[in-house]
Amino acid sequence: MTQIIIQGMLLSGLYALIAIGFTLIFSVGRVLNLAYGAYLMIGGYVYFYISQQLGLPKGIGLILAAAVGCLAGLLKYRFIAKPLKGNHVAIEIATLILAIVIQSAIILVFGESTKILHSLVPGIVRLEGVTAPWSNILATGLSWVLIIAVFIFVRQSHTGRAMLAVSQDPKGAAICGINGEWINMVTWGISGLLGGVAGVFFASYTQLSPFMWVGPLIVTVAIVIVGGIGSIIGTLIVAHIIGFLEVIVVSYIAPELRGIFTMLLIILFLIFRPRGLFGREELA
């Protein structure tokens, strides 16, 4: 049981961070950014290049991963989401294609083979026979710090409240003088930033690969659909449901079925509760 709790908490924290950025964009921009997984890949590879290939301090690698993720988000908004505004299907197709292009670029520069990131911090801790690297604990802890920061930002800051307003009623927000385009751009930038950082944590927890964007994207879609699109709280809760579900399936049922239950969950919710557990389309 201790193993399930520790491994479930570590994995779920990462999933929650990954999913928050995705849910922000859907709530404010009303589009599924299928290139979201590519933010993770970009963040992970930037960190790898800076801290492992150039040998610069890990903190600089993390900051640059966040910055490049943010920049990628802003560029995606400017050159894809904004010109295709209103055509959600076109945005989804374009972002999916972009993810594949980024994957090919990564292969060209770094090759196809898996790379392993050095631990963020060295050492392990053993608790009742369960081992957890300090690096994973730190990654999960920092994920929570970021999640809470996003939550406070959305609820307390002027820009955050403007994001809430745009997500609830874009036209009403515009009438009140909120610049919807600016808010959208900020949201895409924050989403990219969160994705870039999540990529470093996720790659540090698992590994870096040009194909690493697919798995987290599926998990993210599952979390957002089951949680209820637009619900930050729902996202956090369902990230934990899915994280724990995966660990329990591996430990007690059959490891090869790990991802199947997540898929089944998506189908079940789409059929029986399309609004999700905490369903609403605006940010909350």
Next chain:
Amino acid sequence: MTIKSWLKPVVSGVAISAISMASLAAEPIKVGFIGSMSSDSGLSGLRAAEIAIDEINNTGGVNGQQVELVTADTREDPTEGIKAYEFLAESAEVDFIVSSSIDDVSLAWMPRFLEYQIPTLDTWASYVGIIDMVKDDPEGMKNYFMNVASDEALATLYINFGADVLKAKMGFESVVILAEDTAFGEAITGLVTEALAPVAGIEVKEVIKYDITTNDFAPLFSKAEQSGADFIYQISTVNAAGLSAQYVKLQVPLAMTGVNVAALGHEYWTDTGGAGAGISTLSPIPAVGLDLDPVSAEFVATYQSRYTSRPVMPHFNGFNVYHGLKQALAAAGEVGGFGDGWSAAMEKQDLKLMKDGELWLRYGWWQHDEIEPVTGRTYPHNIRFDLSEPFDDGAPSMVVVQWHEDGKPYVVYPEKYANGEFVLPSWVPAK
């Protein structure tokens, strides 16, 4: 008959012959290379083919014919593999195909091989089922050769490692198998499960299968620990670096050996960010860390002077392509091409590479009726391996390589080829 009238047909005949010879000399032999162009093993094979062909062309080609290389990318995907084989056969119209395909891809294009009957050499795929096809259908498979020891031979010698080292030296009594859910994983799991207990006296406590998309191995290692086994036998071809790095990062308190494809290349240490110590894997030969005979060492020197990007050392299939392609072309040279007589000429090819006066590597073939004494079965058109000391009839089917904490790979088994000891990682308690 005047001299003029007598000379006319002779001159015409000479002219026609000269034109035919010229056109023959101008027509190159086309060799197709099929493999993944972005993987280390694929690149190893491709570069080895380039080197072998250049060396042959620089010495006048094959009976005066130059050799030309055509490539087809499989992307390690069975469907792409079929398309690649069809491209080589139908569009490029190659005379011979050398493959560095993985097992699943070779199995995918095998029906195309049977259809086109283009002489083909496999240098990476080791599925014994293909050798069984040669056994069952010698005529249909006569143009197929595999110069890597079949997986059954690999597993057989590994079982000896289990008995000699894991059981006798380390005192391990039980194992938990951690295998990816692939055809290769299934095959090796079956072979190891069936033989480890009766031959090496090691009990298989549990078999844990995992999906190849798995990237969080912590719960799997916990499950392995809970099985109560003394060591883990891993079977990992996909995501193998991730598996071993997490083993090191989590400091799993069990020894881990088995098949780890990532550990077969020199880039393993950098790919795992140094988190790769203690991992051991069986490897076809010539393996990473293996001392080389002079001929193979010269090939490596050429390779390294010509290519500076990864893989910095050819994988085992690179050696197989280099030597095997030269043998295939030599056989074609003997019988005037890749037609009917080629297969019989290829069967007679036998390259013995010596080191310090001893047989070190051998590129020869098991013949149709020859029975391998340890397994008691035949392996027609499979490379001639040896499964018992002193390995004087062929090289061993595999060696066991272990990456030590100094970041270097060592061959730890069998003794004749060993240049290091099998050791436990520092965090694993001795039994």
